Amino acid sequence: MSAKDKFHEVVKTALIKDNWLITHDPYPLQAGTFDLSIDLGAEKIIAAEREGLQIAVEIKSFMSPSNISSFYGALGQFIAYRRALKVQDSKRILYLAVSTDIYERFFITSFIQELVTENNVLLLIYNIDNEVIQKWLPLMNTDNI
DSSP, X not given: OOOOOTTHHHHHHHHHHTTOEEEESSEEEEEXXXXXXXXXXXXXXXXXXXXXXXXXXXXXXXXXXXXXXXXXXXXXXXXXXXXXXHHHOTTOEEEEEEEHHHIIIIITSHXXXXXXXXXTOOEEEEETTTTEEEEEESOOOOTTO
């Protein structure tokens, strides 16, 4: 099993504060002969339905000296995990969690925005200090959930 990201507990707390039920920590993922794991699995029950909205969250801290190298790794991992999830649990939606600081310093650049859009990367932006979710991109409306 891989080591937890530096901000694993921050994201977990932020999801709980946003009324998500943590269902997996980590979320086990089988991809052919590969045993993988996504950092977190969570669910939000929709009042009118028995089954709620299910997500998986891969957390990245971007602590290495090169943000672009960290991004290459995160993007590849996101694409691989999304493909494996499609086979194993097609209802679960994968998000890449990044801090507000990294989002505002790095992810808003046009090149990174183009790559995020082109590869349909869903982002969960969290505030480290307040341990809250700042935004979902594209926007996720969970008000009625």
